[in-house]
Every structure is written in C-alpha cells, then in structure tokens.
Amino acid sequence: MGGMTNVEMGAMVDIIGGVESQLLHVHKNRCVLVRHRHGRCLRCAEVCTTGAIALTDDGITVSPQLCIGCGTCATACPTGCLEAANPTDEELFGQVEASVRESGGLAVVACSAARAAIAQAAGSPNADTGTAWTADGVPAVPVECLGRADESLVVQATAQGAARLVLVSSNCAACAHHAGGTLCAEACACAAALLEAVGATSPVERMGAEEALAAFSWAAADATAPQTDGVLDPAAHEAGPAASPTARTAPSAASLTRRDPRVRTAVRRSVPKSKFAHVQADGTLPHFVPERRLRLFNSLKAMGSPERGPVRTRLWGAVSINTDLCRSCRICTVFCPTGALSRFDTADGSFGADFRPTLCVQCRLCETVCLEGAITVSDEVSTDEFLRGTKRRFTMPPLEWNPNGPTSIPTRMARLFKTNVVQDPQVTLNENEVAKLREYAARRDEERRCARKAAEERDR
Numbered sequence: 001m002g003g004m005t006n007v008e009m010g011a012m013v014d015i016i017g018g019v020e021s022q023l024l025h026v027h028k029n030r031c032v033l034v035r036h037r038h039g040r041c042l043r044c045a046e047v048c049t050t051g052a053i054a055l056t057d058d059g060i061t062v063s064p065q066l067c068i069g070c071g072t073c074a075t076a077c078p079t080g081c082l083e084a085a086n087p088t089d090e091e092l093f094g095q096v097e098a099s100v101r102e103s104g105g106l107a108v109v110a111c112s113a114a115r116a117a118i119a120q121a122a123g124s125p126n127a128d129t130g131t132a133w134t135a136d137g138v139p140a141v142p143v144e145c146l147g148r149a150d151e152s153l154v155v156q157a158t159a160q161g162a163a164r165l166v167l168v169s170s171n172c173a174a175c176a177h178h179a180g181g182t183l184c185a186e187a188c189a190c191a192a193a194l195l196e197a198v199g200a201t202s203p204v205e206r207m208g209a210e211e212a213l214a215a216f217s218w219a220a221a222d223a224t225a226p227q228t229d230g231v232l233d234p235a236a237h238e239a240g241p242a243a244s245p246t247a248r249t250a251p252s253a254a255s256l257t258r259r260d261p262r263v264r265t266a267v268r269r270s271v272p273k274s275k276f277a278h279v280q281a282d283g284t285l286p287h288f289v290p291e292r293r294l295r296l297f298n299s300l301k302a303m304g305s306p307e308r309g310p311v312r313t314r315l316w317g318a319v320s321i322n323t324d325l326c327r328s329c330r331i332c333t334v335f336c337p338t339g340a341l342s343r344f345d346t347a348d349g350s351f352g353a354d355f356r357p358t359l360c361v362q363c364r365l366c367e368t369v370c371l372e373g374a375i376t377v378s379d380e381v382s383t384d385e386f387l388r389g390t391k392r393r394f395t396m397p398p399l400e401w402n403p404n405g406p407t408s409i410p411t412r413m414a415r416l417f418k419t420n421v422v423q424d425p426q427v428t429l430n431e432n433e434v435a436k437l438r439e440y441a442a443r444r445d446e447e448r449r450c451a452r453k454a455a456e457e458r459d460r
Helices: 012-017 043-047 072-076 089-103 112-121 151-159 176-197 209-215 236-240 253-258 291-302 330-333 365-369 383-389 407-417 429-460
Strands: 025-027 053-056 059-062 080-083 105-108 133-135 138-142 164-169 205-210 218-220 311-312 317-319 342-347 353-356 376-377 380-382 392-395
Touching: 012 059, 012 151, 043 053, 043 072, 072 080, 072 176, 080 133, 089 105, 089 138, 089 151, 089 291, 105 112, 112 133, 112 138, 112 164, 112 209, 112 218, 133 330, 151 164, 151 176, 151 291, 164 176, 164 209, 176 205, 176 311, 205 209, 291 383, 317 353, 330 342, 330 365, 365 376, 380 383, 407 429
Parallel strands: 105 138, 105 164, 164 205
Antiparallel strands: 025 080, 053 059, 133 138, 133 218, 311 380, 317 376, 342 353, 353 392
16 A cells, blocks of 8 residues: 555544445444544455445445445444444344244344245245245244344344254355355354353354255245234233243343443443543543443343353453553553543552453454553453453553643653753743653663563563
8 A cells, every 4th residue: 555545544434434324324433443543443344245345555445335234344343333224233133032932942044145045946936036934934034144143143042042043044155245154153153152151052053055945844924924024023022031932031132232231331430521522521532332242241141150261252352451561641541442441540649541351342442552562452351250340450650741731841842852951931840850750751761671672582
C-alpha cells in the first residue's frame, strides 16, 4: 500500500456506516477502527466473500448492494458493530428455541445451498424460491450461510435443552462463501470447549446435504401451518419449558439475554455524567456490551460452575500489563470498547487499571494503542474468572509528569531541552522540583530499556 489508507485517515466512521442495509445493521461507533484509526481489526473484510466489505490498496471499501445477508461478518466482528438482520438474532434464536422445545431437543439449521440441494433431490419445482422445509417434522431454520451460527447460538441452545443441533450445509469447501463454513467450524469448536468447561457436551452435528437427506425425512412445510418467522407464539412461550417434552428446565431466550445483570452493570460503574456527547467525564470513550456476549454469559451461568481451567477462545482475552514498561498514561482505558479495562484511583495516591475478563471481547485495541508495547492479550483464558466476574488490578508506577496539571507543558519542555530552568508565564517552577522530575523520568526510561531488553532475550 502506498501512502495512508482511508482508515488511517480516520474515515472509517463514514465507511462502515455505508454498509447499512435491510440485511445488516451497523453500530458504527462500536467499530474498532472508528474508536482508533490505528486499530488492526479487519475481520469483517477478511470473511466477506461478496465484496460488500472489501480490503483494497486504498483501505476499506463497502458496497451494500453486494451484501447477501449471510451474517458471517457479524459473527467475526468482536464488538458487535455489525448486527445480522437476515434473520435478526432475536428471530434466529427464537426459531431454534421453538424447535428445541416443540421437538423435545432437536433443532436443524440449514444454509441456502443445502436447502436448494434438498429441494432438488425432492423434485420440488421451487428449489430456488426459499421454500420452508421440515426434517422429521421439525422446521429447518433457514440461514443464508452457516457463518451465521456463532458460539452464543450453540451455547444458548444447549442451555435450553438441545440434545441435537444439526447444522446442514452443502460442500463448504467448494462454496463461494466457504469463509462462512470455516468460521462456523471455529465457532463450534470454541463453543464445545466452553461447554466442556461447565460440564456440558456440545449438541452440534455438522452434516452435508446428502448426509442430511439420508438422516431425516424432508418435506416442504405446510403453507397453511402458522409460521413464526422467528417470533415465538405468545401462548407457547408463556407455557415455557414445562409444557415441553424436554426433560430439563430450560430458560427462555429472553431470560438468557437479560437474566444476569452483572455484564450490563459492570460497565456502569460510578462514572460522572459527561457534558460531551462522545466522551465520558473520566476521559474514556463510551462503553457497551454486545448482546451476544450477554446471551453467552447467561447461558454458561445457567449450566453451572466451571469444571476445568483455561480454554482457548476467540471471544475474550486475558490482558496482561507489564508495569515495568508502562508509562502510566492509561490510554488503554480510553479506547477499550466495553470497559474491560477501567481506571482506578485510591485515596493513598496509587492508581492504575482494572481488568475484567467478563467484559473483554479480544478486539486487541489496548495492545495496539499502547505506545510502549506493555500490553499483551492472550487467547487462553480462565472460564472461572470469566463467569465469576473476577477483577485483576494493575497498579502503575507514578507519572513522570502530570498531563493534567498546570506544570505539564513546562516540565515536558525541561525534559526536551535538558534543563532545570524553564519558566511559564502562568507558573513559576522550582528548579529543584524540575531536577527531581527529570531524574525520575530518566530513571524510568532506563528501567524500560532494561525491561524491554530482558523481554526480547526471553522471546529468542
């Protein structure tokens, strides 16, 4: 690439907003590259196979008319900036929940290519018109691509009593949208690890269209039967899982979204109200929690306590701050999208950052914006810490100068010009105080050099 890209020039807020359509909803202020133009997240462009979101020499380009509504980009997006609308999460999760409840534990999700193959095998004249199908009498939940199925769908279905969650596709390897099948496999593997951590078994079964044709009796759905279109029948929903042949008591989709308030309230710590629309009073950007994260958290909580240690996942990370390298600027807390990294200040003058794994979405923005490379994010995390809402505290070394104080500019000038005698029209500085600040800054620079050298030697 030559020169600066449109992302590096800060244009992402307008770019990503341009992909909004009836098939895809955009929360543009959640985008990692909107929050900081030097973020490294390009996951949506990496998985989009139609060119609706594409990476070019000039940066990111969007063409909403090319979007097919597969939702793979929404599955890949760590912050929930992109939200699938074909169907919406409420509709998709609702259809799966209804299937599990009414069938006694079976739900079938089929991509468009698989449904077309099934229709063709059945000799249906409507192979390409989106005919609804049933598998052994269970309505097959339609999606454009299995890239739409993420960990929250699998885990929530398990919490609601699914014994079998059958995901039917055509030949993903030969499909033009194979990236969706690959991401689906990754999400299913991650969901299986999370379920194993709480003593549960993943109900997912991947089937090709030919295998599914042999495994189930397929029939076109009765056009006269009431269609939910993802909205559950109020009477059936009110009856709840007790009316279902499913043995276990399963929470509803609504309760799994809202039941446990800890994820929601974790970002609502006592932050004073700001007079600015886009910045909070403590100087950090506004926080949010993706709805899928709420579903995942509450579903795992509904199934019990963790039974095993760390798991590898793409969903949240374990943040570590090397305080020997840290400059104590706390810029990481400014850009963290969910408040997983937040500031603390104590009465005795100590300060730093708190990290809550429960809120981390592994966007790695903190790792990217740290000027000293003091932050690392691991994809191996403790399920126990995640579910218990554990907080890690990183106490940072004293600041080398106070960026918010009246002496911030002259003390920085003293360091730049290597002198203890710098005057400011509004502030008279004590020469001895400036000398102490310069001495401390020089010592911290040397400590950082030594810490960085030691880290490089360990990595060899």
